[in-house]
Amino acid sequence: MILRRWSVTLLAALVALLTIAPLLWMVSVSLMARGEAAQFPPPLWPASPTLENYRELFGNFGVGRFLFNSILVSTLATALALLFTIPAGYAFAKLRFKGRDAIFRMLIAALVVPGQIGMLPLFLELKAMGLVNSYAGALVPWLAGIFGIFLVRQYCLSIPDEMLEAARIDGATETQILRRIVLPILTPIIVTLALYVFLSSWNDFMWPLIILADQQLYTLPVALAANSRQNVQDYEIMMAGAVVTTLPVLILFLALQRYYLSGLLTGSVKG
Amino acid sequence: MTGLSIRDARKSFGATEVLKGVSIDVADGEFTVIVGPSGCGKSTLLRSVAGLEELTSGHIVIGDRDVTDLAPSERGIAMVFQSYALYPHLSVYENMAFGLRIAKADKDAIDTAVRRAATILNIEALLERKPAALSGGQRQRVAIGRAIVRQPQIFLFDEPLSNLDADLRVRMRYEFAELHRKLGTTTLYVTHDQVEAMTLADRIVLLRDGRIEQTGSPRELYERPANIFVAQFLGTPRMNIVAATAAEDGRAALANGLRIALPPLAKPLAVGTPLSIGIRPDDIAIGEAPDALTFSIRFIERLGGLATVHLGGREGDVMLACQLRDDGRFDEGDRIHATFPPALLHLFDADDQRLGKIGE
DSSP states (O other): OHHHHHHHHHHHHHHHHHHHHHHHHHHHHHTSOTTGGGSSSOOSSOSSOOOHHHHHHHTTSOHHHHHHHHHHHHHHHHHHHHHHHHHHHHHHHHOOOTTHHHHHHHHHHHTTSOHHHHHHHHHHHHHHTTOTTSHHHHHGGGTTOHHHHHHHHHHHHTSOHHHHHHHHHTTOOHHHIIIIIIHHHHHHHHHHHHHHHHHHHHHOOHHHHHHOOSGGGOOHHHHHHHHHHHOTTOHHHHHHHHHHHHHHHHHHHHHHHHHHHHHHHHHHHHO | OOOEEEEEEEEEETTEEEEEEEEEEEOTTOEEEEEOSTTSSHHHHHHHHHTSSOOSEEEEEETTEEOTTSOGGGTTEEEEOTTOOOOTTSOHHHHHHHHHHHTTOOHHHHHHHHHHHHHHHTOGGGTTSOGGGSOHHHHHHHHHHHHHHTOOSEEEEESTTTTSOHHHHHHHHHHHHHHHHHHOOEEEEEESOHHHHHHHOSEEEEEETTEEEEEEOHHHHHHSOSBHHHHHHSSSSOOEEEEEEEOSTTEEEETTSOEEEOOOBSSOOOTTOEEEEEEOTTTOEESOOTTOEEEEEEEEEEOSSEEEEEEEOSSSOOEEEEEEEOOSOOOTTOEEEEEOOGGGOEEEOTTSBBOOBTTO
């Protein structure tokens, strides 16, 4: 029995190590001197750790600007997505209006269309609206994701109607019901959704690459990719950039992991 | 305090008419119970009074205000739901204070109202807890507390005891009666449980299929049911109904040829008129008597002090349930003598409607 428990722990540790090894090496390489990682066989640890790469990254390369762009776009994307997705999901679950189910079915059907297919038409639309090459343009696809609406709706379905009716009898308006009753109950799913949107928009490469032409507006992934074309050999700088890209979301995820997991679990258990 | 008047309420969901013209007057301070089998429209009626459903036609008047088109919060009602519908993220105190907070009431006024309600319901010790940490009975109390805090003109209860276990149901039933005595608020109470209806109501409204079958005090409905449905809905075990035809000398002939004496009717029946005879299981008299009929005992349900004895007629075509003290005198297969005291019989015509006895 004890043996079995230990072997499970050992196996889990091994898998965890395999998963985290590239990340650790990424950090390690980012601290190496220029050219050190290109040796064969590549060293695991820097001979003399240095922050030179980060200095280069924030100095000449100006990664601060891209970091700011990424934070701005992802934060706004998350805020706007929550603003539109939560009321929409709630309405699809709990309010009675004409065509509700038909519209929802259409949305769900649209989920099977890959996002890439919509990119060109969306680009043309935004071009007509004059939003190309702007933060606003980068934000548009995140405003009201169908998956988010679906997530909120499914969770809202588990809220009993009687609770909302009790609030109505207590004199609450529909907005007050949403704000004071529904939102607190939705907390786990809101955290889940916020993390999902933040991570996705943070890591998104394709759409910002298409919509943002001006270097000054680049988000981190786009800027790093552009940089990698110029400095193909500079693994150390590349890895320093990768650390800057990964670290913020990693910290965010670890900080909110508890809520995130409880959100996923509650959804499934109640579902 | 104020009465409630429902006037010709009709409600359809699509092509299905759920309420087919229901009119009820509830006097000021009266405890009225709407009872009926599931699907009879009783919950829809209550929700219409609350304003949670819109009537297709008809009016709802509370006091002297026509509230038919008012929002739920403007009607001066408070409702207790079957599922309690407490707000899970708020403490008991905040659950009860919610309505007053929405109404932007003064902080001290809220505190006074909440504590007063908590004292009435004996839940002062629970005020800081969340609903998840409460038992079913405590949740029910909090739901009632939330209603009391609103100081409504009318209390609406939607099957409030259905989710409780049998033991607690009996206790809460007593507490409802006690509470109503204390507060004296006009109350409309919906249930499918005839025992709740009989024990709690000043007046019962018996609903079937969207129509009122009978209205009256529990006693009236029990002693003078307007039709066979009412007669069999109230009382356990159900009233026995036996088909018969009117015979000579104020007697009736049962299907198997047996004859029994009928009570004198307000309008005498012509010989040969088909009718139904009803007798409650505890009204059947057992023992030797000049008029007694002989039955055999088919089956006994022993309930402890009482037993429900199922009697079969000579040819087995008449089955009667009979409630007796279980003193071990009877066994399955025994033959037994039974009489039907004419005064305790209920007679119904071919359309199941009550035939009035002299003096009714």
